[in-house]
Amino acid sequence: MKQLTIFFAAIIGLTACQKDFLDLKPQSQPNVDNFYKKANDFGNAVNGAYDALQSSNQYGGDYNTIIETRSDNVLDNDPSSGSGLRYNIDRFIEPTTNSVLRDTWGSLYTGINRCNLILDKIDAVPMDATLKARYKGEAQFIRALSYFNLVRLWGKVPLVLTAATTTEARSYTRNEIADIYAAIEKDLTAASAGLPVSYTGTDVGRATSGAAKGLLGKVYVTEKKYDLAASTLKDLVNGTTYQLLPNISDVFLVTNKNNAELLFAVKYKKGGLQGEGHGSWFGTNIGDPIEPSLRAAYPAGDKRLPLTVMIPVPTSINQVPRKFYDELSATSDVGNDFPVLRFADVLLLYAEALNGVGYQATGEAFAALNRVRTRAGVASYTAAQLSTKEVFQTAVINERRLELALESDRWFDLIRTGTAVDAIKVTGITMPAYRVLYPVPQSEIDVYNNKTSFPQNEGY
Amino acid sequence: MNQRGVVISSGFKRYSTRANVEVKSGKLTAGINLNPTYSYHDLVKAEGPYLGEGVVGLALQSAPVFSVYNADGSYNFGQNGWGYGATSILNPVAIANQVSDKLSQLRVLGNVYAQYAITKDLSYRLSLGTDINSFQRDYYRPSTLEIRDRKGPSTPTGFSRAQNFVNWLVENTVNYNHSFGLHTVSALAGFSSQKDRRVANELTATNFPNDLVYTLNAGQVSSGSSDMQEWSLLSYIGRVQYDYNGKYLLSAAVRADGSSRFGRNNRYGYFPSVSAGWNLSQEAFLKSVSWLSDLKLRASYGLTGNFQIPNYGSISLLNYQNYILGNETIVSGLAPGNSANDKLRWEKTAMFDIGFDASFLRNKLNLTVDYYNSNTSDLLLNVPVPRSSGFSTELQNIGKVNNQGIELTLGTRQTFGRFRWEASANIAANRNKVIALGPSGDPIIVAGGVAGAQFITQIGHPIGEYYTMINDGVFKNQAEIDAYPHTTTTRPGDFKFRDNNGDGKIDFSSDRAVTGSYFPKYTFGFTNNFAYRGFDLGFALQGVQGHKILNLLRRYVYNLEGNGNLFAGALDRWQSADNPGNGLVNRANRLASGSNGEISTWHIEDGSYVRVRNITLGYALPTAFLQKINVSRARLYVTAQNPFTFTKYLGFNPEVNSRPDSALSSGEDYGTYPLPRTTSVGLNLSF
Numbered sequence A: 001m002k003q004l005t006i007f008f009a010a011i012i013g014l015t016a017c018q019k020d021f022l023d024l025k026p027q028s029q030p031n032v033d034n035f036y037k038k039a040n041d042f043g044n045a046v047n048g049a050y051d052a053l054q055s056s057n058q059y060g061g062d063y064n065t066i067i068e069t070r071s072d073n074v075l076d077n078d079p080s081s082g083s084g085l086r087y088n089i090d091r092f093i094e095p096t097t098n099s100v101l102r103d104t105w106g107s108l109y110t111g112i113n114r115c116n117l118i119l120d121k122i123d124a125v126p127m128d129a130t131l132k133a134r135y136k137g138e139a140q141f142i143r144a145l146s147y148f149n150l151v152r153l154w155g156k157v158p159l160v161l162t163a164a165t166t167t168e169a170r171s172y173t174r175n176e177i178a179d180i181y182a183a184i185e186k187d188l189t190a191a192s193a194g195l196p197v198s199y200t201g202t203d204v205g206r207a208t209s210g211a212a213k214g215l216l217g218k219v220y221v222t223e224k225k226y227d228l229a230a231s232t233l234k235d236l237v238n239g240t241t242y243q244l245l246p247n248i249s250d251v252f253l254v255t256n257k258n259n260a261e262l263l264f265a266v267k268y269k270k271g272g273l274q275g276e277g278h279g280s281w282f283g284t285n286i287g288d289p290i291e292p293s294l295r296a297a298y299p300a301g302d303k304r305l306p307l308t309v310m311i312p313v314p315t316s317i318n319q320v321p322r323k324f325y326d327e328l329s330a331t332s333d334v335g336n337d338f339p340v341l342r343f344a345d346v347l348l349l350y351a352e353a354l355n356g357v358g359y360q361a362t363g364e365a366f367a368a369l370n371r372v373r374t375r376a377g378v379a380s381y382t383a384a385q386l387s388t389k390e391v392f393q394t395a396v397i398n399e400r401r402l403e404l405a406l407e408s409d410r411w412f413d414l415i416r417t418g419t420a421v422d423a424i425k426v427t428g429i430t431m432p433a434y435r436v437l438y439p440v441p442q443s444e445i446d447v448y449n450n451k452t453s454f455p456q457n458e459g460y
Numbered sequence B: 001m002n003q004r005g006v007v008i009s010s011g012f013k014r015y016s017t018r019a020n021v022e023v024k025s026g027k028l029t030a031g032i033n034l035n036p037t038y039s040y041h042d043l044v045k046a047e048g049p050y051l052g053e054g055v056v057g058l059a060l061q062s063a064p065v066f067s068v069y070n071a072d073g074s075y076n077f078g079q080n081g082w083g084y085g086a087t088s089i090l091n092p093v094a095i096a097n098q099v100s101d102k103l104s105q106l107r108v109l110g111n112v113y114a115q116y117a118i119t120k121d122l123s124y125r126l127s128l129g130t131d132i133n134s135f136q137r138d139y140y141r142p143s144t145l146e147i148r149d150r151k152g153p154s155t156p157t158g159f160s161r162a163q164n165f166v167n168w169l170v171e172n173t174v175n176y177n178h179s180f181g182l183h184t185v186s187a188l189a190g191f192s193s194q195k196d197r198r199v200a201n202e203l204t205a206t207n208f209p210n211d212l213v214y215t216l217n218a219g220q221v222s223s224g225s226s227d228m229q230e231w232s233l234l235s236y237i238g239r240v241q242y243d244y245n246g247k248y249l250l251s252a253a254v255r256a257d258g259s260s261r262f263g264r265n266n267r268y269g270y271f272p273s274v275s276a277g278w279n280l281s282q283e284a285f286l287k288s289v290s291w292l293s294d295l296k297l298r299a300s301y302g303l304t305g306n307f308q309i310p311n312y313g314s315i316s317l318l319n320y321q322n323y324i325l326g327n328e329t330i331v332s333g334l335a336p337g338n339s340a341n342d343k344l345r346w347e348k349t350a351m352f353d354i355g356f357d358a359s360f361l362r363n364k365l366n367l368t369v370d371y372y373n374s375n376t377s378d379l380l381l382n383v384p385v386p387r388s389s390g391f392s393t394e395l396q397n398i399g400k401v402n403n404q405g406i407e408l409t410l411g412t413r414q415t416f417g418r419f420r421w422e423a424s425a426n427i428a429a430n431r432n433k434v435i436a437l438g439p440s441g442d443p444i445i446v447a448g449g450v451a452g453a454q455f456i457t458q459i460g461h462p463i464g465e466y467y468t469m470i471n472d473g474v475f476k477n478q479a480e481i482d483a484y485p486h487t488t489t490t491r492p493g494d495f496k497f498r499d500n501n502g503d504g505k506i507d508f509s510s511d512r513a514v515t516g517s518y519f520p521k522y523t524f525g526f527t528n529n530f531a532y533r534g535f536d537l538g539f540a541l542q543g544v545q546g547h548k549i550l551n552l553l554r555r556y557v558y559n560l561e562g563n564g565n566l567f568a569g570a571l572d573r574w575q576s577a578d579n580p581g582n583g584l585v586n587r588a589n590r591l592a593s594g595s596n597g598e599i600s601t602w603h604i605e606d607g608s609y610v611r612v613r614n615i616t617l618g619y620a621l622p623t624a625f626l627q628k629i630n631v632s633r634a635r636l637y638v639t640a641q642n643p644f645t646f647t648k649y650l651g652f653n654p655e656v657n658s659r660p661d662s663a664l665s666s667g668e669d670y671g672t673y674p675l676p677r678t679t680s681v682g683l684n685l686s687f
Helices: A002-016 A039-054 A062-069 A081-090 A099-124 A129-154 A177-194 A209-222 A226-238 A248-252 A292-296 A343-357 A364-375 A389-403 A410-416 A420-426 A442-448 B055-061 B092-098 B478-482 B568-572 B623-628
Strands: A262-266 A310-312 A319-321 A338-342 B002-004 B011-016 B019-025 B028-042 B100-117 B122-141 B157-180 B183-206 B220-244 B248-259 B268-279 B292-306 B318-320 B323-325 B329-331 B334-336 B347-360 B365-377 B380-384 B393-397 B400-416 B419-436 B444-447 B454-457 B465-468 B471-474 B495-497 B522-532 B535-545 B548-551 B604-606 B609-620 B633-647 B678-686
Touching: A039 A099, A039 A129, A039 A262, A039 B323, A039 B334, A062 A081, A062 A099, A062 A129, A062 A410, A081 A099, A099 A129, A099 A442, A099 B334, A129 A177, A129 A209, A129 A410, A177 A209, A209 A226, A209 A262, A209 A338, A209 A343, A226 A343, A248 A338, A262 A343, A338 A343, A343 A364, A343 A389, A364 A389, A389 A410, A410 A420, A442 B380, A442 B444, B055 B092, B380 B444, B623 B633
Parallel strands: none
Antiparallel strands: A262 A338, A310 A319, B002 B011, B011 B028, B019 B028, B028 B100, B100 B122, B122 B157, B157 B183, B183 B220, B220 B248, B248 B268, B268 B292, B292 B347, B318 B334, B323 B329, B347 B365, B365 B400, B380 B393, B400 B419, B419 B522, B444 B454, B454 B465, B471 B495, B522 B535, B535 B609, B548 B604, B609 B633, B633 B678
């Protein structure tokens, strides 16, 4: 009986003395309530923002489809793979429910939200001023890059610059394109001031001030603000931080990451680590995915042509273009970094900007363009060959196609120069003119359910 | 118990025991119950499409031209990386047989209680229950299995996962029970606390040198993780009951439940209920009615709550989102994986029920009729939110849903000499309707297994209806195409989608329509037993009628794209304008033009079925014989489980649901596990 009493007392004690019995905090996952408090938290948050770029819905895979396969560089021969999601994008017949578009849109805003949270919260936290400026610059750079991709893919999109609740998000509308570009310019200007010129050790690969400047130059060229583009890019072109590697094929080697030509690359590592490797870019087992017109555009002896040749991957049924070749790991992933911005791109942008300001028969624009051509082993252009502003512009865009093939750039060049419909026609595919912009994902249209404040893009 | 599964290589064994002890000492009663169960499962992943190696989907898609085995007896992986853009399909028999996936479970249910009679009418009871559940799963995928799109031996991988759940519940209750004259009053007051803690560990390994040893020590451990989660529930309850002579029954109760899962200021929900019963047949004016043996009227109204959400559903959790920097160094990153919603609170259902139980002709005939009407408010749903918020869904309390229905059960028990007959039939119909949705009342559209497979939840309709294009067969010839809106790539033999909004063009967003629901019109059941001398024959059947299934497996096994096996209906496909088949099946086309792959009513099937659940024939051996061998009772039986199913549904089993946890998108079949048809012969002995 006495033992029973003790037993009773023990159980009553067990139930009655639990203070905050219902106040359970997650044990295995940190949560937002106790995060964004210390400098180290922001370091982790910034790494988390880079991670969004690495997603298979962005540089990890889907950009290849929605930027390169969409253009006149790459063909998708496989209508049954992935329910034809990628094939439909290549053939300009994708419905508004295409999940590649939905997931890319979502992933871009996931990254933007991560940047917004950092920028919202960092000012209140005391830390080393240089470090704080760097963290902010990195977040601004990633946010600007994300908006730059969003605005070029979809046109008017919600411009979200502070983290908000999902209820507040329901009142977003599609902001004007000019407002979005203004925000991108502002972020990149701030980032180029706050970011360091270079990094050491395990920080190598973060966004630098040069990367921010280079990207700002690209934004200005896209907006046809050639004056600003030229002045922004000038330092980079004349500086020594970034340079052309003597051999173009070295730029992409898995064994030569972080090389001097790269202003910014999204970084990967193969070996089955959760989300750190990626599938073979443009890998296929059905036909040659490279559009014949691309290979035909290379002059004889061009060292860039072999980079577009498909080579078989050992132990796999796939073949991949040499530019992004890497041996498969045991878990079937590869570790190529994605070159987002490299010095050859900067040189071509600079040439285009100077020419946009005014054609000069002998000058820096020709020099920049010919530096790229010389490295590729092809003859320099002369003023006699490119005798007008228009011809020069066409030559630069063509050079961009040859130089930056498969690097998720061509589609943007086609739409910013208004040449998409004609260029696509060459590949035998009919592109309706309204498809220069992608359809806003149907799921997003459905959530807003308001044709006035959140309409679909024209034509869809 | 040892049972083999329907899918080869699957099956389970179970061992269980039970012990109950109770002691009494004066006013004190105490006891202990213990029920340990050990079970061992041989798992085969059945569900899901081919990419996830679900063997049912793989088996359906395997082209018959590829044999299961090669001439030398090894597995044939010819359909993996066959080329020509054909989808790589791994050999389902090889996967089922060669993947080793073992799960063992030890579950111990225990309960200790003590009851003390304070007075004759008043007692106190304390009970401590525990449910300890531990799982151990060991998986190994050998080198002999190929990986999709890679030929030859693969790198073996394995994982070992342990999960341990400990759930304890302490209940304190005071009971009062008092009778005076014909009145009986009872009351109960109490509180309980419950806590559940789950700990999980997982290790994965790869690079096993060979396939001789499956445990991870043989390979190189490549990653590991551990996870701990808890939830708790505090409840207070009070209840009074009154009974007058078994004729009038009244009851009222209220409970308050607090759950750790909700937002800090919304943890408690309050749930009152009342009920009344009137035993009419006890009344003097009915006692003389001889054909009526029993009649009881019942009515109740009460609130119940639902807290089935993730353990930390109201908190914005951070996920590990690492990145690579420097010379391929992994740097740790963190980012929110879900949005916070500190307003999250209990989902509540207010239910009104009225009914009666009646027996006629000295209980030979029984009838039970119930009508209910319930309103569920503050539904806990993963609602799609603008992706521009950084998230795709948020767990919210949203909307209100009405359910009302009728349930009818008619039973009989008859004896004709030595022949006995027992039968019971029931029928139930439920109508589900959304009453309110969020502040704006906008419909909620969510995607299922693929983006085009959409479900709409809108006011005035049942929750989660299919929202797809309508397929009106195929265009038989160019003239038909010219006469009707179509997509630019449409050719004769392609699907004819209905221009639902009549704007003269086919648009895969604005031409979507409500195309069915997984809610059945009615369900019914029938059980029947005959007995004659020692023989007994029984069967039970069940039917569900008037619902639709979104059969997404048709995307693979009925796509006419020549990349895998197809349903036999492909023989009736459109072949030419002169030979258009049955006008429903699209042309064979390696290149899927005309948007034939778009999710439409082509993928939606009638799910109605009638299923014979079991048939049993038994024979009880004569007692005279049994007494000689000291057996009190012996019955021989043969029984068939699920012997017949009558349905037009093409999948293996019309009882589908790819996402049982999502109320907004139910009714999708993406490779459902086939229902076993088992026949067993047995002997029951009592000594």
